Amino acid sequence: MSTGKELTTWSNTPQLPAFSLMSDPYMRPGMSPTQIWTILWAYRRLSMMILFAVLGLTAIVLLLLPRTYEATSTLLVNHEVNDPLNDKEFPIGILSNYIATQTELIRNPELLLKVVDRLKLTENKDYRSGYRGGGPASLRDYVQRKLAKNLTAYQGQAGSHLIYITAQADSPELAALIANTVTDVYKEQEFLRSTNPAVERAQRYAAQLRQLSTKVEQAQEKYTGFHQRHALLATEDGRAEAEMATLADLEEQLLDAQRTRRAAEARAAGDLRSTDEVMASTSVQSLKTQLATQEAKLAELLTTLGPRHPQVVELNSQIAASERQLNREIDNHSQNAAHGVKAARELEQKLQRAVDAQREKVLAISQLYDQSAKYRLDLESARAVYKRALDGYDQVMFASLGNYTNVDVVSRATPPVRSSKPRYEVFILLGVLLAAGAALVLPLLYELSHRRVRCRDDFERDNGVPVLVEFDSSPLVGSHA
Secondary structure, three states, X not given: OOOOXXXXXXXXXXXXXXXXXXXXXXXXXXXOHHHHHHHXXXXXXXXXXXXXXXXXXXXXXXXXXXXXXXXXXXEEEOOOOOOOOOOOOOOHHHHHXXXXXXHHXXXXXXXXXXXXXXXXXXXXXXXXXXXXXXXXXXXXXXXXXXXXXXXEEEEOOOOOOEXXXXXXXOOHHHHHHHHHHHHHHXXXXXXXXXXXXXXXXXXXXXXXXXXXXXXXXHHHHHXXXXXXXXXXXXXXXXXXXXXXXXXXXXXXXXXXXXHHXXXXXXXXXXXXXXXXXXXXXXXXXXXXXXXXXXXXXXXXXXXXXXXXXXXXXXXXXXXXXXXXXXXXHHHHHHHHHHHHHHHHXXXXXXXXXXXXXXXXXXXXXHHHHHHHHHHHHHHHHHHHHHHHHHHHHHHHHHHHHOOOOOEEEEEOOOOOOOOOEOOHHHHHHHHHHHHHHHHHHHHHHHHHHOOOOOOHHHHHHHHOOOOOEEXXXXXXXXXXX
16 A cells, blocks of 8 residues: 555554554544545545536536627606696606506517517517417517517616616627617607697697687678678668667657647547637638628617518528528538548558558567677687687697607617626636535545545544654655555
8 A cells, every 4th residue: 555654653552452442532533634635635636637627618618608698778767747738746656656667568568569570570580499380470479478588677776767678689789779679669659658648639629620610610601691681781780770760750750640630530529610720710700700790780670670671681691691601611621620630540540550660670670680699699609719729729739749758768778798698707606616626525525435544644533543653655665555
Protein backbone atom coordinates (compact mmCIF):
# COMPACT_ATOMS: atom_id res chain seq x y z
CA MET A 1 0.00 0.00 0.00
CA SER A 2 1.38 3.37 -1.07
CA THR A 3 0.48 6.44 0.98
CA GLY A 4 1.55 10.02 1.08
CA LYS A 5 3.39 9.44 4.30
CA GLU A 6 4.77 6.30 6.00
CA LEU A 7 3.16 5.64 9.35
CA THR A 8 4.85 3.52 12.12
CA THR A 9 3.37 2.52 15.47
CA TRP A 10 5.45 1.49 18.53
CA SER A 11 4.14 0.02 21.68
CA ASN A 12 5.84 -1.88 24.61
CA THR A 13 2.60 -2.91 26.01
CA PRO A 14 1.31 -6.43 25.49
CA GLN A 15 -1.23 -7.05 22.75
CA LEU A 16 -4.71 -6.31 24.04
CA PRO A 17 -8.08 -6.92 22.53
CA ALA A 18 -9.27 -4.33 20.02
CA PHE A 19 -11.89 -2.88 22.30
CA SER A 20 -9.21 -2.12 24.91
CA LEU A 21 -7.35 0.16 22.44
CA MET A 22 -10.37 2.43 21.87
CA SER A 23 -10.06 5.51 24.04
CA ASP A 24 -12.12 8.68 23.98
CA PRO A 25 -9.27 11.14 23.14
CA TYR A 26 -8.59 9.45 19.78
CA MET A 27 -11.59 7.69 18.44
CA ARG A 28 -14.25 10.18 17.21
CA PRO A 29 -17.01 9.81 14.63
CA GLY A 30 -16.92 11.63 11.30
CA MET A 31 -14.05 12.86 9.19
CA SER A 32 -11.58 15.57 10.05
CA PRO A 33 -10.54 18.32 7.64
CA THR A 34 -7.19 16.61 7.30
CA GLN A 35 -8.84 13.42 6.13
CA ILE A 36 -10.96 15.31 3.63
CA TRP A 37 -7.98 17.26 2.34
CA THR A 38 -5.84 14.17 1.87
CA ILE A 39 -8.62 12.45 0.00
CA LEU A 40 -9.16 15.46 -2.26
CA TRP A 41 -5.46 15.84 -2.81
CA ALA A 42 -5.21 12.22 -3.75
CA TYR A 43 -7.99 12.62 -6.32
CA ARG A 44 -7.00 16.12 -7.44
CA ARG A 45 -6.61 15.16 -11.08
CA LEU A 46 -10.01 13.47 -11.12
CA SER A 47 -11.61 16.50 -9.35
CA MET A 48 -10.12 18.84 -11.95
CA MET A 49 -11.46 16.64 -14.73
CA ILE A 50 -14.92 16.59 -13.13
CA LEU A 51 -14.77 20.38 -12.60
CA PHE A 52 -13.85 21.15 -16.20
CA ALA A 53 -16.33 18.58 -17.52
CA VAL A 54 -19.23 20.10 -15.63
CA LEU A 55 -18.15 23.63 -16.61
CA GLY A 56 -17.92 22.54 -20.23
CA LEU A 57 -21.33 20.92 -20.04
CA THR A 58 -22.69 24.12 -18.55
CA ALA A 59 -21.20 26.13 -21.40
CA ILE A 60 -22.71 23.76 -23.97
CA VAL A 61 -26.10 23.99 -22.31
CA LEU A 62 -25.87 27.79 -22.32
CA LEU A 63 -25.02 27.74 -26.00
CA LEU A 64 -27.88 25.39 -26.82
CA LEU A 65 -30.56 27.08 -24.73
CA PRO A 66 -32.87 29.35 -26.78
CA ARG A 67 -32.45 33.03 -26.05
CA THR A 68 -35.35 35.18 -25.01
CA TYR A 69 -35.28 38.95 -25.38
CA GLU A 70 -37.45 41.41 -23.47
CA ALA A 71 -38.46 44.87 -24.67
CA THR A 72 -40.46 47.30 -22.59
CA SER A 73 -42.52 50.36 -23.51
CA THR A 74 -43.83 52.80 -20.92
CA LEU A 75 -47.25 54.49 -20.91
CA LEU A 76 -48.54 57.37 -18.83
CA VAL A 77 -52.25 56.88 -18.13
CA ASN A 78 -54.05 60.03 -17.05
CA HIS A 79 -57.20 59.31 -15.08
CA GLU A 80 -58.62 62.78 -15.68
CA VAL A 81 -61.54 62.96 -18.15
CA ASN A 82 -60.64 65.26 -21.07
CA ASP A 83 -64.03 65.17 -22.77
CA PRO A 84 -65.11 68.86 -22.93
CA LEU A 85 -68.77 67.85 -23.28
CA ASN A 86 -68.77 65.47 -20.37
CA ASP A 87 -66.22 66.87 -17.94
CA LYS A 88 -66.51 65.12 -14.62
CA GLU A 89 -64.25 64.81 -11.62
CA PHE A 90 -62.59 61.43 -11.31
CA PRO A 91 -62.94 59.73 -7.89
CA ILE A 92 -59.39 59.51 -6.55
CA GLY A 93 -60.36 56.54 -4.38
CA ILE A 94 -60.69 54.24 -7.40
CA LEU A 95 -57.45 55.29 -9.13
CA SER A 96 -55.76 51.96 -8.39
CA ASN A 97 -58.76 50.13 -9.81
CA TYR A 98 -58.63 52.36 -12.87
CA ILE A 99 -54.97 51.55 -13.56
CA ALA A 100 -55.61 47.85 -12.90
CA THR A 101 -58.46 47.95 -15.39
CA GLN A 102 -56.18 49.50 -18.00
CA THR A 103 -53.59 46.76 -17.52
CA GLU A 104 -56.33 44.18 -18.00
CA LEU A 105 -57.44 45.95 -21.17
CA ILE A 106 -53.89 45.76 -22.51
CA ARG A 107 -53.93 41.96 -22.14
CA ASN A 108 -57.49 41.67 -23.44
CA PRO A 109 -57.84 38.95 -26.12
CA GLU A 110 -59.55 41.32 -28.54
CA LEU A 111 -56.63 43.74 -28.38
CA LEU A 112 -54.09 40.95 -28.74
CA LEU A 113 -55.97 39.57 -31.77
CA LYS A 114 -55.56 42.95 -33.44
CA VAL A 115 -51.84 42.79 -32.67
CA VAL A 116 -51.69 39.27 -34.15
CA ASP A 117 -53.39 40.48 -37.33
CA ARG A 118 -51.31 43.63 -37.63
CA LEU A 119 -47.99 41.79 -37.20
CA LYS A 120 -49.18 38.70 -39.11
CA LEU A 121 -47.97 36.48 -36.30
CA THR A 122 -50.01 33.59 -37.67
CA GLU A 123 -47.32 33.39 -40.37
CA ASN A 124 -44.48 33.38 -37.84
CA LYS A 125 -43.07 29.87 -37.47
CA ASP A 126 -42.15 30.40 -33.81
CA TYR A 127 -45.73 31.26 -32.93
CA ARG A 128 -47.20 28.58 -35.20
CA SER A 129 -45.07 25.87 -33.65
CA GLY A 130 -47.09 23.37 -31.68
CA TYR A 131 -50.33 24.13 -33.51
CA ARG A 132 -52.32 21.00 -34.35
CA GLY A 133 -54.77 22.48 -36.83
CA GLY A 134 -58.40 23.55 -36.67
CA GLY A 135 -58.87 26.45 -39.04
CA PRO A 136 -57.69 30.07 -39.34
CA ALA A 137 -59.85 31.22 -36.44
CA SER A 138 -58.43 28.66 -34.06
CA LEU A 139 -54.91 29.49 -35.29
CA ARG A 140 -55.47 33.16 -34.42
CA ASP A 141 -56.69 32.16 -30.97
CA TYR A 142 -53.73 29.84 -30.51
CA VAL A 143 -51.24 32.55 -31.48
CA GLN A 144 -53.09 35.05 -29.30
CA ARG A 145 -52.84 32.79 -26.26
CA LYS A 146 -49.16 32.21 -26.98
CA LEU A 147 -48.63 35.94 -27.30
CA ALA A 148 -50.44 36.54 -24.00
CA LYS A 149 -48.04 34.19 -22.22
CA ASN A 150 -45.09 36.25 -23.44
CA LEU A 151 -46.65 39.62 -22.62
CA THR A 152 -46.86 41.36 -19.27
CA ALA A 153 -48.44 44.67 -18.32
CA TYR A 154 -47.97 46.02 -14.83
CA GLN A 155 -48.31 49.25 -12.92
CA GLY A 156 -45.34 51.12 -11.52
CA GLN A 157 -44.81 51.75 -7.86
CA ALA A 158 -47.83 52.34 -5.61
CA GLY A 159 -49.85 55.29 -6.82
CA SER A 160 -47.94 55.51 -10.09
CA HIS A 161 -49.69 56.44 -13.33
CA LEU A 162 -47.15 54.50 -15.36
CA ILE A 163 -47.89 51.19 -17.05
CA TYR A 164 -45.04 49.05 -18.35
CA ILE A 165 -45.66 46.74 -21.30
CA THR A 166 -43.02 44.03 -21.63
CA ALA A 167 -42.92 41.61 -24.55
CA GLN A 168 -40.74 38.51 -24.84
CA ALA A 169 -39.59 37.09 -28.16
CA ASP A 170 -36.80 35.04 -29.71
CA SER A 171 -35.30 38.11 -31.39
CA PRO A 172 -34.75 41.62 -30.00
CA GLU A 173 -36.38 43.28 -32.99
CA LEU A 174 -39.55 41.18 -32.68
CA ALA A 175 -39.77 41.83 -28.93
CA ALA A 176 -39.56 45.59 -29.48
CA LEU A 177 -42.01 45.39 -32.38
CA ILE A 178 -44.58 43.47 -30.32
CA ALA A 179 -44.30 45.84 -27.34
CA ASN A 180 -44.67 48.91 -29.55
CA THR A 181 -47.55 47.39 -31.51
CA VAL A 182 -49.42 46.52 -28.32
CA THR A 183 -48.82 50.10 -27.16
CA ASP A 184 -50.10 51.55 -30.43
CA VAL A 185 -53.21 49.34 -30.55
CA TYR A 186 -54.05 50.06 -26.92
CA LYS A 187 -53.60 53.80 -27.47
CA GLU A 188 -55.81 53.67 -30.58
CA GLN A 189 -58.55 51.81 -28.74
CA GLU A 190 -58.32 54.17 -25.77
CA PHE A 191 -58.56 57.09 -28.17
CA LEU A 192 -61.66 55.55 -29.75
CA ARG A 193 -63.18 54.95 -26.32
CA SER A 194 -62.54 58.60 -25.46
CA THR A 195 -63.69 60.15 -28.73
CA ASN A 196 -66.40 57.81 -30.01
CA PRO A 197 -69.04 59.17 -27.59
CA ALA A 198 -68.27 62.72 -28.73
CA VAL A 199 -68.30 61.69 -32.41
CA GLU A 200 -71.62 59.91 -31.97
CA ARG A 201 -73.03 62.98 -30.23
CA ALA A 202 -71.78 65.16 -33.06
CA GLN A 203 -73.45 62.90 -35.62
CA ARG A 204 -76.73 62.93 -33.69
CA TYR A 205 -76.39 66.69 -33.28
CA ALA A 206 -75.87 67.15 -37.01
CA ALA A 207 -78.93 65.02 -37.74
CA GLN A 208 -80.97 67.06 -35.28
CA LEU A 209 -79.70 70.25 -36.91
CA ARG A 210 -80.89 69.01 -40.28
CA GLN A 211 -84.29 68.23 -38.79
CA LEU A 212 -84.46 71.67 -37.18
CA SER A 213 -83.44 73.31 -40.45
CA THR A 214 -86.19 71.39 -42.24
CA LYS A 215 -88.71 72.53 -39.63
CA VAL A 216 -87.64 76.16 -40.11
CA GLU A 217 -88.03 75.83 -43.86
CA GLN A 218 -91.45 74.25 -43.51
CA ALA A 219 -92.60 76.94 -41.07
CA GLN A 220 -91.32 79.63 -43.44
CA GLU A 221 -93.13 78.07 -46.39
CA LYS A 222 -96.39 77.87 -44.42
CA TYR A 223 -96.09 81.47 -43.26
CA THR A 224 -95.25 82.81 -46.72
CA GLY A 225 -97.88 80.66 -48.48
CA PHE A 226 -100.59 81.81 -46.07
CA HIS A 227 -99.79 85.48 -46.76
CA GLN A 228 -99.75 84.89 -50.49
CA ARG A 229 -103.10 83.07 -50.50
CA HIS A 230 -104.83 85.81 -48.51
CA ALA A 231 -102.97 88.78 -50.02
CA LEU A 232 -101.45 89.79 -46.71
CA LEU A 233 -98.53 92.11 -47.22
CA ALA A 234 -97.28 91.78 -43.69
CA THR A 235 -98.40 90.67 -40.32
CA GLU A 236 -99.21 94.23 -39.28
CA ASP A 237 -100.14 96.07 -42.52
CA GLY A 238 -102.93 98.28 -41.07
CA ARG A 239 -105.82 96.52 -42.80
CA ALA A 240 -107.39 95.41 -39.56
CA GLU A 241 -107.28 98.93 -38.12
CA ALA A 242 -108.82 100.41 -41.29
CA GLU A 243 -111.61 97.85 -41.34
CA MET A 244 -112.27 98.44 -37.66
CA ALA A 245 -112.49 102.20 -38.30
CA THR A 246 -114.95 101.57 -41.17
CA LEU A 247 -117.01 99.33 -38.90
CA ALA A 248 -117.06 101.98 -36.20
CA ASP A 249 -118.19 104.64 -38.72
CA LEU A 250 -120.96 102.40 -40.05
CA GLU A 251 -122.13 101.65 -36.55
CA GLU A 252 -122.27 105.39 -35.82
CA GLN A 253 -124.33 105.96 -38.97
CA LEU A 254 -126.60 103.10 -37.95
CA LEU A 255 -127.16 104.71 -34.59
CA ASP A 256 -128.08 108.01 -36.32
CA ALA A 257 -130.46 106.20 -38.68
CA GLN A 258 -132.09 104.43 -35.77
CA ARG A 259 -132.58 107.73 -33.95
CA THR A 260 -134.03 109.25 -37.14
CA ARG A 261 -136.34 106.29 -37.63
CA ARG A 262 -137.60 106.43 -34.05
CA ALA A 263 -138.23 110.17 -34.39
CA ALA A 264 -140.17 109.64 -37.63
CA GLU A 265 -142.21 106.89 -36.05
CA ALA A 266 -142.99 109.14 -33.12
CA ARG A 267 -144.11 111.93 -35.41
CA ALA A 268 -146.22 109.56 -37.50
CA ALA A 269 -147.88 108.13 -34.40
CA GLY A 270 -148.77 111.58 -32.88
CA ASP A 271 -151.27 114.39 -33.87
CA LEU A 272 -150.05 115.67 -37.15
CA ARG A 273 -151.76 119.04 -36.70
CA SER A 274 -149.49 119.91 -33.83
CA THR A 275 -146.32 118.58 -35.26
CA ASP A 276 -143.45 120.88 -35.85
CA GLU A 277 -143.48 120.16 -39.53
CA VAL A 278 -147.13 121.11 -39.84
CA MET A 279 -146.69 124.15 -37.63
CA ALA A 280 -143.76 125.25 -39.71
CA SER A 281 -145.59 124.76 -43.04
CA THR A 282 -146.36 128.13 -44.74
CA SER A 283 -149.33 126.81 -46.70
CA VAL A 284 -150.88 125.26 -43.59
CA GLN A 285 -150.41 128.44 -41.62
CA SER A 286 -151.82 130.51 -44.51
CA LEU A 287 -154.83 128.23 -44.76
CA LYS A 288 -155.35 128.40 -41.02
CA THR A 289 -155.17 132.18 -41.08
CA GLN A 290 -157.56 132.34 -44.02
CA LEU A 291 -159.93 129.91 -42.27
CA ALA A 292 -159.82 131.96 -39.07
CA THR A 293 -160.55 135.18 -41.01
CA GLN A 294 -163.48 133.59 -42.76
CA GLU A 295 -164.86 132.22 -39.49
CA ALA A 296 -164.55 135.62 -37.87
CA LYS A 297 -166.30 137.25 -40.81
CA LEU A 298 -169.05 134.62 -40.64
CA ALA A 299 -169.59 135.31 -36.99
CA GLU A 300 -169.89 139.01 -37.75
CA LEU A 301 -172.43 138.42 -40.56
CA LEU A 302 -174.51 136.12 -38.40
CA THR A 303 -175.06 138.97 -36.00
CA THR A 304 -176.88 140.92 -38.68
CA LEU A 305 -177.88 138.32 -41.25
CA GLY A 306 -179.67 135.09 -41.08
CA PRO A 307 -178.19 131.67 -41.92
CA ARG A 308 -179.83 131.60 -45.31
CA HIS A 309 -178.55 134.91 -46.37
CA PRO A 310 -176.63 134.56 -49.59
CA GLN A 311 -173.49 136.13 -48.09
CA VAL A 312 -173.66 133.77 -45.13
CA VAL A 313 -174.20 130.81 -47.43
CA GLU A 314 -171.31 131.90 -49.69
CA LEU A 315 -169.03 132.47 -46.71
CA ASN A 316 -169.88 129.00 -45.33
CA SER A 317 -169.03 127.60 -48.72
CA GLN A 318 -165.65 129.38 -48.63
CA ILE A 319 -164.99 128.18 -45.09
CA ALA A 320 -165.75 124.59 -46.15
CA ALA A 321 -163.41 124.93 -49.10
CA SER A 322 -160.65 126.27 -46.84
CA GLU A 323 -161.14 123.41 -44.41
CA ARG A 324 -160.95 120.86 -47.19
CA GLN A 325 -157.81 122.44 -48.51
CA LEU A 326 -156.32 122.54 -44.98
CA ASN A 327 -157.14 118.90 -44.49
CA ARG A 328 -155.51 118.04 -47.79
CA GLU A 329 -152.36 119.86 -46.72
CA ILE A 330 -152.33 118.05 -43.39
CA ASP A 331 -152.92 114.74 -45.20
CA ASN A 332 -150.01 115.55 -47.46
CA HIS A 333 -147.83 116.15 -44.43
CA SER A 334 -149.08 112.86 -42.93
CA GLN A 335 -148.13 111.00 -46.07
CA ASN A 336 -144.75 112.71 -46.05
CA ALA A 337 -144.24 111.55 -42.44
CA ALA A 338 -145.10 107.97 -43.40
CA HIS A 339 -142.71 108.15 -46.29
CA GLY A 340 -140.07 109.52 -43.92
CA VAL A 341 -140.60 106.61 -41.53
CA LYS A 342 -140.31 104.19 -44.41
CA ALA A 343 -137.19 105.87 -45.74
CA ALA A 344 -135.70 105.93 -42.24
CA ARG A 345 -136.43 102.24 -41.81
CA GLU A 346 -134.94 101.42 -45.18
CA LEU A 347 -131.82 103.43 -44.36
CA GLU A 348 -131.54 101.70 -41.00
CA GLN A 349 -131.87 98.27 -42.59
CA LYS A 350 -129.33 99.17 -45.24
CA LEU A 351 -126.90 100.41 -42.64
CA GLN A 352 -127.56 97.33 -40.49
CA ARG A 353 -126.67 95.08 -43.39
CA ALA A 354 -123.57 97.12 -44.05
CA VAL A 355 -122.57 96.91 -40.37
CA ASP A 356 -123.15 93.14 -40.32
CA ALA A 357 -121.13 92.66 -43.48
CA GLN A 358 -118.36 94.89 -42.17
CA ARG A 359 -118.36 93.04 -38.85
CA GLU A 360 -118.03 89.69 -40.65
CA LYS A 361 -115.22 91.14 -42.71
CA VAL A 362 -113.45 92.40 -39.60
CA LEU A 363 -113.88 89.01 -37.94
CA ALA A 364 -112.55 87.26 -41.03
CA ILE A 365 -109.54 89.59 -41.16
CA SER A 366 -108.96 89.05 -37.45
CA GLN A 367 -109.02 85.30 -37.97
CA LEU A 368 -106.54 85.69 -40.83
CA TYR A 369 -104.19 87.70 -38.69
CA ASP A 370 -104.60 85.30 -35.79
CA GLN A 371 -103.69 82.43 -38.11
CA SER A 372 -100.83 84.49 -39.48
CA ALA A 373 -99.63 85.18 -35.95
CA LYS A 374 -99.71 81.43 -35.24
CA TYR A 375 -97.60 80.72 -38.32
CA ARG A 376 -95.25 83.53 -37.33
CA LEU A 377 -94.96 82.13 -33.78
CA ASP A 378 -94.15 78.69 -35.16
CA LEU A 379 -91.55 80.21 -37.45
CA GLU A 380 -89.94 82.27 -34.69
CA SER A 381 -89.91 79.29 -32.34
CA ALA A 382 -88.28 77.08 -34.97
CA ARG A 383 -85.72 79.79 -35.72
CA ALA A 384 -84.91 80.25 -32.02
CA VAL A 385 -84.39 76.53 -31.45
CA TYR A 386 -82.30 76.28 -34.61
CA LYS A 387 -80.17 79.27 -33.55
CA ARG A 388 -79.51 77.79 -30.11
CA ALA A 389 -78.56 74.50 -31.74
CA LEU A 390 -76.19 76.28 -34.10
CA ASP A 391 -74.60 78.13 -31.20
CA GLY A 392 -73.77 74.81 -29.50
CA TYR A 393 -72.71 73.04 -32.68
CA ASP A 394 -69.19 74.49 -32.63
CA GLN A 395 -68.54 73.06 -29.18
CA VAL A 396 -69.85 69.66 -30.21
CA MET A 397 -67.69 69.63 -33.33
CA PHE A 398 -64.66 70.72 -31.32
CA ALA A 399 -65.23 67.83 -28.92
CA SER A 400 -65.67 65.32 -31.74
CA LEU A 401 -62.61 66.49 -33.69
CA GLY A 402 -60.38 67.11 -30.69
CA ASN A 403 -57.31 64.85 -30.59
CA TYR A 404 -57.40 64.29 -26.85
CA THR A 405 -56.55 61.05 -25.12
CA ASN A 406 -55.88 59.78 -21.63
CA VAL A 407 -52.79 57.82 -22.69
CA ASP A 408 -49.35 59.18 -23.52
CA VAL A 409 -46.30 57.19 -24.56
CA VAL A 410 -43.42 57.94 -22.21
CA SER A 411 -40.91 55.71 -23.98
CA ARG A 412 -41.13 53.24 -26.82
CA ALA A 413 -39.53 49.83 -26.73
CA THR A 414 -36.10 49.46 -28.31
CA PRO A 415 -34.43 46.19 -29.31
CA PRO A 416 -32.52 44.92 -26.26
CA VAL A 417 -28.76 44.40 -26.53
CA ARG A 418 -28.68 41.34 -24.27
CA SER A 419 -31.13 38.53 -23.85
CA SER A 420 -33.13 38.25 -20.66
CA LYS A 421 -33.22 34.46 -20.71
CA PRO A 422 -31.20 32.47 -20.02
CA ARG A 423 -29.52 34.53 -17.28
CA TYR A 424 -25.83 33.89 -17.91
CA GLU A 425 -24.65 35.04 -14.52
CA VAL A 426 -27.05 32.72 -12.72
CA PHE A 427 -26.30 29.80 -15.01
CA ILE A 428 -22.54 30.32 -14.74
CA LEU A 429 -22.76 30.62 -10.97
CA LEU A 430 -24.89 27.48 -10.75
CA GLY A 431 -22.48 25.70 -13.13
CA VAL A 432 -19.48 26.69 -11.05
CA LEU A 433 -21.22 25.60 -7.86
CA LEU A 434 -22.33 22.34 -9.45
CA ALA A 435 -18.86 21.69 -10.88
CA ALA A 436 -17.18 22.49 -7.57
CA GLY A 437 -19.68 20.38 -5.70
CA ALA A 438 -19.26 17.44 -8.07
CA ALA A 439 -15.47 17.77 -7.97
CA LEU A 440 -15.54 17.64 -4.17
CA VAL A 441 -18.38 15.25 -3.47
CA LEU A 442 -17.75 12.52 -6.03
CA PRO A 443 -14.18 11.71 -4.85
CA LEU A 444 -15.36 11.72 -1.26
CA LEU A 445 -18.22 9.36 -2.05
CA TYR A 446 -15.86 7.04 -3.94
CA GLU A 447 -13.38 7.13 -1.10
CA LEU A 448 -16.06 6.27 1.43
CA SER A 449 -16.99 3.20 -0.58
CA HIS A 450 -13.29 2.23 -1.07
CA ARG A 451 -11.77 3.29 2.22
CA ARG A 452 -7.94 3.66 2.39
CA VAL A 453 -5.51 4.91 5.03
CA ARG A 454 -4.04 8.18 3.95
CA CYS A 455 -3.18 10.08 7.13
CA ARG A 456 -2.78 9.64 10.89
CA ASP A 457 -6.43 10.57 11.45
CA ASP A 458 -7.46 7.43 9.60
CA PHE A 459 -5.88 5.36 12.47
CA GLU A 460 -6.72 7.56 15.37
CA ARG A 461 -10.29 8.66 14.55
CA ASP A 462 -11.54 5.50 12.90
CA ASN A 463 -9.63 2.82 14.84
CA GLY A 464 -8.64 4.54 18.04
CA VAL A 465 -4.94 3.67 17.43
CA PRO A 466 -2.58 6.50 18.38
CA VAL A 467 0.12 7.32 15.81
CA LEU A 468 3.52 7.95 17.43
CA VAL A 469 5.61 8.83 14.40
CA GLU A 470 4.68 10.04 10.92
CA PHE A 471 7.34 9.95 8.18
CA ASP A 472 7.26 11.79 4.93
CA SER A 473 6.88 9.68 1.87
CA SER A 474 10.07 8.32 0.33
CA PRO A 475 10.46 8.05 -3.37
CA LEU A 476 11.96 4.58 -2.97
CA VAL A 477 9.23 3.42 -0.70
CA GLY A 478 6.68 4.97 -2.90
CA SER A 479 8.11 3.18 -5.91
CA HIS A 480 8.06 -0.26 -4.20
CA ALA A 481 4.81 0.17 -2.38
